[in-house]
Each structure stands twice: as C-alpha cells, then as structure tokens.
Amino acid sequence: xxxxxxxxxxxxxxxxxxxxxxxxxxxxxxxxxxxxxxxxxxxxxxxxxxxxxxxxxxxxxxxxxxxxxxxxxxxxxxxxxxxxxxxxxxxxxxxxxxxxxxxxxx
Amino acid sequence: xxxxxxxxxxxxxxxxxxxxxxxxxxxxxxxxxxxxxxxxxxxxxxxxxxxxxxxxxxxxxxxxxxxxxxxxxxxxxxxxxxxxxxxxxxxxxxxxxxxxxxxxxxxxxxxxxxxxxx
Numbered sequence: 001x002x003x004x005x006x007x008x009x010x011x012x013x014x015x016x017x018x019x020x021x022x023x024x025x026x027x028x029x030x031x032x033x034x035x036x037x038x039x040x041x042x043x044x045x046x047x048x049x050x051x052x053x054x055x056x057x058x059x060x061x062x063x064x065x066x067x068x069x070x071x072x073x074x075x076x077x078x079x080x081x082x083x084x085x086x087x088x089x090x091x092x093x094x095x096x097x098x099x100x101x102x103x104x105x106x
Numbered sequence: 107x108x109x110x111x112x113x114x115x116x117x118x119x120x121x122x123x124x125x126x127x128x129x130x131x132x133x134x135x136x137x138x139x140x141x142x143x144x145x146x147x148x149x150x151x152x153x154x155x156x157x158x159x160x161x162x163x164x165x166x167x168x169x170x171x172x173x174x175x176x177x178x179x180x181x182x183x184x185x186x187x188x189x190x191x192x193x194x195x196x197x198x199x200x201x202x203x204x205x206x207x208x209x210x211x212x213x214x215x216x217x218x219x220x221x222x223x224x
Contacts, residue, residue, distance in 0.1 A: 029155030032148055039141030042183055045201065046134050049123035 115139045115177050130191045136182045143178040147171065 007023060014021040020030045057067045082088050093099040115135040120126075122134060153159060153167035176182055185196045187203040195204040200216065211219045 027155060027157045029152045029157075032152040032155055035148065037144050037148070038180065039144040042180070043137045043141040045137060045185065046122055046130065046188060047124045049121045 110175050112175075112177060114175070125187075125189055125191055127191045129193070130186050133184055133186050136177045139175070139177040140180050140183060143174065147174065147178065 010023070011021050013019070020028065022028060022030075053067075053069050053072075057069070060067055079088065093102060112132075112135070115138065117135070117138065120131065122131070150167045150171040154164055154171065156164070184193050185198065185201070186193050187196050187206055188201045189206040189210070190203060192203040192206075196202065197204070197207055200207055202210065207216070210216050212221070
C-alpha cells in the first residue's frame with residue numbers, strides 16, 4: 001500500500017473514533033485532555049458525615065420532642081467549671097485601642 | 107509577595123465523620139481544593155504542552171499554574187489513615203494504616219480478612 005493510502009486510512013480511522021489526526025506528530029498536549037479527572041475519587045477518601053446531631057435536633061425540635069446532646073452538654077459544663085476557676089477564655093477585644101491597652105498591662 | 111492564606115480553603119461546616127485531627131482536616135481541605143480547581147489546572151497544563159500555541163501564551167500559562175495556591179496541587183495530597191490519621195504505611199484498599207489494619211482484622215471488622223496460618 002502506498003503512503004498516501006495509509007494516511008487516508010488513518011485519517012478516516014481518526015474521524016470515526018473521534019481521535020485527533022496528527023500526521024506530523026506535533027506535540028499538541030491532547031493527552032492532557034484525554035486524562036480523566038481525579039478530583040472526585042481523591043475527594044472521597046475520608047468518610048463524609050451525612051447527618052449530624054444538630055440536624056436531628058432541628059428536625060425534631062419543631063415537633064415538640066426534646067433532645068439531649070450529651071457531648072455538647074459535657075462541653076458546656078467543662079466551660080462553666082473553667083470559668084469558675086478563672087480559666088475561661090479572655091474577653092474578645094473589639095477595637096484596636098482595647099487590644100493595645102491589653103498588651104501594655106503585661 | 108505575601109503567602110496567600112490557607113484559610114481560604116476552610117469549609118464553613120466540617121462534614122467529616124470518624125477520626126478527625128488537624129492534619130487530617132488539612133489534607134481533606136487540600137483534596138476539596140484540588141477537586142474544585144482540577145479543570146482549570148488541566149486547561150493550563152494543556153496550554154503548556156501544546157507546541158502549536160504561541161510561546162508567550164504558553165509561558166503565561168506556566169506562570170499562572172505555578173502561581174496557583176499550593177493547596178490546589180495534587181502532590182500535596184497524602185493518603186492518611188481514616189481510623190487514626192496516621193500518614194505512614196496506609197493500605198490504599200482499606201484506607202487504614204498497618205496497625206489499625208491488624209487491630210481491626212483480628213477483631214473481625216474487615217470482611218474477608220483472616221490471619222494466615224499454614
């Protein structure tokens with residue numbers, strides 16, 4: 001078979017299978033376009049939390065049911081105890097002047 | 107030039123379950139950032155590899171790709187253990203590290219896995 005016939009064959013092959021016809025073998029970067037996106041697979045590595053306790057609370061509170069979040073209750077209790085011991089968080093400085101005066105005290 | 111803040115990639119609400127620590131959350135944020143920016147990165151990569159484009163365009167694409175935030179880079183992603191957050195000796199099939207694998211396998215939590223004996 002002649003060179004021209006072979007080229008025609010490859011050309012129609014590329015047309016049928018929607019490939020890129022590139023007889024000069026130029027570097028057109030098409031292999032990048034052929035790659036599949038890896039993002040969704042990588043993003044699914046860690047288990048997702050679909051429903052949280054707060055979601056349950058939000059759905060059942062309007063129905064008049066009471067809910068009790070033990071972890072949240074424990075946390076609030078610990079904060080109260082820390083406050084009583086004087087170990088609570090410092091008050092948020094809202095203005096630049098306040099934060100400056102707080103630094104000077106040290 | 108100041109370093110762009112990684113806090114750009116912190117989600118409003120964390121939707122991870124199971125074991126969580128700071129490094130695991132950081133890795134998760136990187137995964138999310140990569141997923142979001144992947145089409146953009148691929149487009150830039152295509153422009154860089156395409157020798158039929160003018161050199162100036164390709165150089166600009168190179169610059170733009172290199173100036174994207176580090177969190178959007180796939181090489182930043184590290185497979186961490188889902189059960190303990192460890193980054194070393196993590197089995198890809200089970201997503202847990204070798205010690206957690208041993209513990210869970212011995213307690214029968216991994217279907218089809220049993221201790222070899224012959």
